Amino acid sequence: MSAFSFRRYAAADAEAIGRLYFDSVRALGVRAYTEAQVAAWAPAPVAAEQVQARAGDGRLTLVAEDGAGQVAAFGDLEADGHVDMLYARPDAAGTGVAGELLDRLIAAAREAGADxxxxxxxxxxxxxxxxxxxxxxxxxxxxxxxxxIHNYAMEMRLEPDPA
Ligand SMILES: CC(C)(COP(=O)(O)OP(=O)(O)OC[C@H]1O[C@@H](n2cnc3c(N)ncnc32)[C@H](O)[C@@H]1OP(=O)(O)O)[C@@H](O)C(=O)NCCC(=O)NCCS
Incomplete structure (x- = not known):
């Protein structure tokens, strides 16, 4: 059984997510990027209003909660199949939490009929x-x-579920 529970984003998560984004980029990002790169990527925690505006633009945002009810990871899926964000709290990375969250985003895309x-x-x-x-x-x-800085454009084709 997972150590985490997964649910849809709620407005009360905005501040924690803005902080998690910053902590994640700064603490984990340096494993592959320079200090200058992570500072440019995440100059400061994201304001709660900005998190809320993004989460409310029609995308699906999912949150993983740890046993203490704290946000351990979040990720999102836009209507066209774009995974815009996937971030784990530094102490929760390497536990499988991001993978579980991504599994749920993939399942949601399949359900929505994305190809x-x-x-x-x-x-x-x-x-x-x-x-x-x-x-x-x-x-x-x-x-x-x-x-x-650099990253990788990646994609996955989804086969339609056999009816
Ligand atoms: C990208 C990011 C979310 C990936 O997190 P992650 O820790 O690799 O993902 P998971 O939490 O699913 O953990 C997977 C790792 O945990 C290990 N693991 C431990 N227990 C596990 C379990 N029960 N189930 C699955 N994996 C488990 C896996 O072996 C895997 O390790 P490996 O990569 O060395 O093989 C994280 O690195 C992050 O937040 N980075 C900073 C921000 C960032 O780059 N975001 C992406 C922008 S596109």
Whole structure:
């Protein structure tokens, strides 16, 4: 049984998610990116209003809660099959929580009848997406806040469920 429970995002999660995003990028990001890159990627915790606005734009945002009821990871899925975000709290990374959350996003996409899922995966996220069946389409080199960084465009085709 999972140590985590999964549910839809609620407005009360906004602040914790804004903080988790920052902590995750700063603490985990440095395993594959430079200090300058992670500072440009996440300059500060994301404001609760911004988290709420994004989560309320029609996408599906899921939250993993640990046994203490704290947000341990979150991820989202847009209507066109785009996984925009998948972030684990640093102390929860490597426990399988992000993988379980991604399984749920994939299942939701299947249920919605999507034929393709796609993501721009960081170096940290790439192995997880690959394990779930995503293939690298190309490496993307770009700048964020004037700092050069890279990630990987990955995609997964979904077969329609046999009726
Ligand atoms: C990307 C990110 C969410 C991936 O998290 P993760 O820790 O690799 O994913 P999981 O929590 O599913 O853990 C998987 C790892 O836990 C291990 N694990 C331990 N117990 C497990 C279990 N019960 N079930 C599955 N995996 C388990 C797996 O072996 C795997 O380790 P490995 O990658 O060395 O093989 C995380 O690195 C992160 O938040 N990074 C910073 C932000 C980021 O890059 N986000 C992505 C932007 S696209």
């Amino acid at each position: 393709r899922l796609y993501v721009e995966a960081s170096e940290l996220a790439r192995p997880l997406f690959a394990r779930k069946g995503f293939a690298v389409v190309r490496r993307r080199d770009f700048e964020v806040r004037g700092v050069a």
